[in-house]
Amino acid sequence: MIRIILYWIDTHGWFITAILSCVVLANVPTPEGLSENGMDVIAILVMSTIILITAQVPLPTVPLLIAVFQVLLDVNTPKGVSQSFMSDSVFFIMGSLMLAVAIVHQKLDRRIAYWILHFAKGSITRLSTGFILVCAIMASFIGGLTVAAIMLPVAITIVINIDENQKNIRNITLMLMFSIAYGCAIASIGTPSGGARNAVMIDYWSRLYDIKISYFEWIKYAYPMVLIQIPVVAFLLRITFKPEKINIGNALDKLRESVKAEGKMNYADWLTVSIFLFILFLWVTSSDTLGLGIPAFIGVSAYLAFGLISWEEINRGVNWGVVLLYGSAISLGIAMQNTGAASWIANALLSGFTSLHLGGGLLLMVIMAVITMLVANIMSNGPAVAVLGPIFLEVAVLSDMSVILVGFIIAMASSFTYMTIIGSPANTIVYGSNFIKPKDFFKAGWKMSIASIIILTLISATYWQFLQ
Amino acid sequence: MKLLLCIAGGETSRDTIVAGGKIAAAFNTDLSVLYVGEKHATHMTSAVNLSRMKLSEWKIELPGVKVLEYAEMVLHDLNLLEVDDTGEIVEVHSLKPDINGAYELHAMGKHGQNIRLRLREGEIIDEVIKEVDVGGYDVTIIGASKERRLVQRLIQFVECSLFITKNIQDIDYRFLFAVDETEMSRKALLLGARTAHFLKAEATLLTVVSNDSDIKSGEENLSKAESILQRAGVKYDKKVMVGDPTEIIIEEAGEDHIVVMGSSKSSQLSKFFKATKAVKVVQDGNCPVLIAK
Structure with missing residues (x-):
């Protein structure tokens, strides 16, 4: 018995630390200017962050504990907590995850592979660009997770066809793998459906500041950033992973013929695409009235009704813990706002920035972008927005900056997850192929990070000013 | 097995x-x-x-x-x-x-x-x-981890005997039996003797005592151990040495012995906070170690 207890303690040290931190913080004297409940919420935030980063217990434990401690520490009532967990954005995240599974289950990857191989014309640079283009355009609408899952086997098949021995074509392999990972990363901010964290930001704007941003308005702000970054990714990958000088034309032609032999798009493929285009149409034209979640639900219902996917397959493919996590993130964000915790932390940050002569304006935006980027690389993009969103939005209010612009800065910078495996689902999927090592993420990652921060700064200083 | x-x-x-x-x-x-x-x-x-x-x-x-x-x-x-x-x-x-x-x-x-x-x-x-x-x-x-904490977790929490293949080489190993009076040491002898017999390896019986006055009790431990090796048909020599057990085992083992020892008789709590002899031998030595449980 003692062995089991000691083993549990040994493997759950950080989890115990997280719970103890929460209990201690909730019981220490409250600092000046912060309410007692505000301190409780900060205690929950600290606990959640430690558990998320150290990952010693399954992920859904975090949202469950966020709900439990809000009630135990008297921050909210059970009814209030459950209501704060659910919103149109959470519906949207749930619907998007189900749509992702439905789309992955179709055979569209063969058609996409054919198009990329046709576009490549035997050139490795064109091949890489083809991957980036396809990943970026698709991921901006259906999310990086789906696209990376669809595109990875295509890339691996191409690599194996070029040369079975990976050591001979290491750079070509890395170039293609990162074309997928980074293509998905830069695209995930293109539309609200590109990433669940975008929906979280829309929810923060709506519930904390009563600002409504439609699907189309989001595209207006964010899509130029996607388009500008496509050639940047292609260029940086080309100069970082100088591809081996070998003839890949024959391998690609052979593969193209074998993919072509599988036939043209069938009824199910066309139906899959048509249903998704219809959902997209509803998002763009009717998100004011239907919200974002309902169109997603219409799409999932259609996929189920037409037999394109079974409920069992959806159930197996969707990580419901992720839905809970985003629900809890929004709930915690609201609690931070209501108790004044977000405002207190924002004030402390702002006075820190001011004392370093960094307060206000563009420089402050850049600092928030860099912090978001670093946190996203450490704890992945979604949780980064969830944790930093309410604080930085409050910084915007206190320093007379636009809450919308700062919101976009946070959402976009959270997609600059170029340096770690855990940064985004696409990175994790590509790394799972075993073709790349953790240190490979740094090779092009640091260059991409700098380039993206510069592009974001320029866009926020110019293009976004016209939109305001 | x-x-x-x-x-x-x-x-x-x-x-x-x-x-x-x-x-x-x-x-x-x-x-x-x-x-x-x-x-x-x-x-x-x-x-x-x-x-x-x-x-x-x-x-x-x-x-x-x-x-x-x-x-x-x-x-x-x-x-x-x-x-x-x-x-x-x-x-x-x-x-x-x-x-x-x-x-x-x-x-x-x-x-x-x-x-x-x-x-x-x-x-x-x-x-x-x-x-x-x-x-x-x-x-x-x-294989052996470079991190002491991981070695300690492995030895404490894995509920069966362990053969830790540190610095394994394609040579004819001798077996070094680190013997004391405990039941775990006897189990180690039984397991090690069978292994040495199947691999047709020779062995050294070693017991380490803390001072000269304990040499006699050390020799008694060895004589019990000898009968096990004799029954298994393993050729052996024997040594009683005075000093720090861990240091002497590591020194005697070098790189060409497989150390055979029992897991510690200390309490689970003590093992949790303090590295046992087996952990130290695995960590600081440079040869394979068989730990019986």
Whole structure:
């Protein structure tokens, strides 16, 4: 018995630390200017962050504990907590995850592979660009997770066809793998459906500041950033992973013929695409009235009704813990706002920035972008927005900056997850192929990070000013 | 007897697979080869699963499967696996998911033994502990970690005897039995003597006492140990030495001995906070160590 207890303690040290931190913080004297409940919420935030980063217990434990401690520490009532967990954005995240599974289950990857191989014309640079283009355009609408899952086997098949021995074509392999990972990363901010964290930001704007941003308005702000970054990714990958000088034309032609032999798009493929285009149409034209979640639900219902996917397959493919996590993130964000915790932390940050002569304006935006980027690389993009969103939005209010612009800065910078495996689902999927090592993420990652921060700064200083 | 052989990769683990295969062949025992793939963050599980579903549609194998295929090839080369008339390996079942928490390929050995190739994912020590819990193994063969804390966790929490293959070389090893008066030491002698007998290795019986006045009791420990080695038919010499047991065992073992010792009799709590002799020998020594439990 003692062995089991000691083993549990040994493997759950950080989890115990997280719970103890929460209990201690909730019981220490409250600092000046912060309410007692505000301190409780900060205690929950600290606990959640430690558990998320150290990952010693399954992920859904975090949202469950966020709900439990809000009630135990008297921050909210059970009814209030459950209501704060659910919103149109959470519906949207749930619907998007189900749509992702439905789309992955179709055979569209063969058609996409054919198009990329046709576009490549035997050139490795064109091949890489083809991957980036396809990943970026698709991921901006259906999310990086789906696209990376669809595109990875295509890339691996191409690599194996070029040369079975990976050591001979290491750079070509890395170039293609990162074309997928980074293509998905830069695209995930293109539309609200590109990433669940975008929906979280829309929810923060709506519930904390009563600002409504439609699907189309989001595209207006964010899509130029996607388009500008496509050639940047292609260029940086080309100069970082100088591809081996070998003839890949024959391998690609052979593969193209074998993919072509599988036939043209069938009824199910066309139906899959048509249903998704219809959902997209509803998002763009009717998100004011239907919200974002309902169109997603219409799409999932259609996929189920037409037999394109079974409920069992959806159930197996969707990580419901992720839905809970985003629900809890929004709930915690609201609690931070209501108790004044977000405002207190924002004030402390702002006075820190001011004392370093960094307060206000563009420089402050850049600092928030860099912090978001670093946190996203450490704890992945979604949780980064969830944790930093309410604080930085409050910084915007206190320093007379636009809450919308700062919101976009946070959402976009959270997609600059170029340096770690855990940064985004696409990175994790590509790394799972075993073709790349953790240190490979740094090779092009640091260059991409700098380039993206510069592009974001320029866009926020110019293009976004016209939109305001 | 059931053996668990933990490997860290494909070609890099060739020596470990060969050593484990030889021991399994000598004992004519069931053997499981375990490869632990990297752990995925829990919130990425569905992403990884979706990706794997697509990979299987394109007939691309899971990353860890190649490692198992390599291990199967090495065991085949050692003539450990049963083959049919066409030269194909006889499999009870091909690679299947969710067999006691792992992907598993189950083959038959030459003498009817079960040879299992298993793939788990997670933290290595945690997965080995889970594997031992579900598999009921008698001995786990595993490489040594550079981190003391991991070695300590392995020795304390894995509930079967351990053969830690540190600095394994293709040489004729001698066995160094570190003997004391405990029951665990006797168990180590029994296990080690059988192993030495099958591997046709010679041995040294060593007992270390803290001062000269204890030499006599040390010699009594040795005489009990001698009878076990004699019954197993293992040639041996014997030594009683005075000093720090850990330092002397490490010095005597050098690189050409397999140290055989019992796990510590200390309480679980004490082992949790303080490194035992076995941990120190594994950590500071430079040879394989067999720890009986």
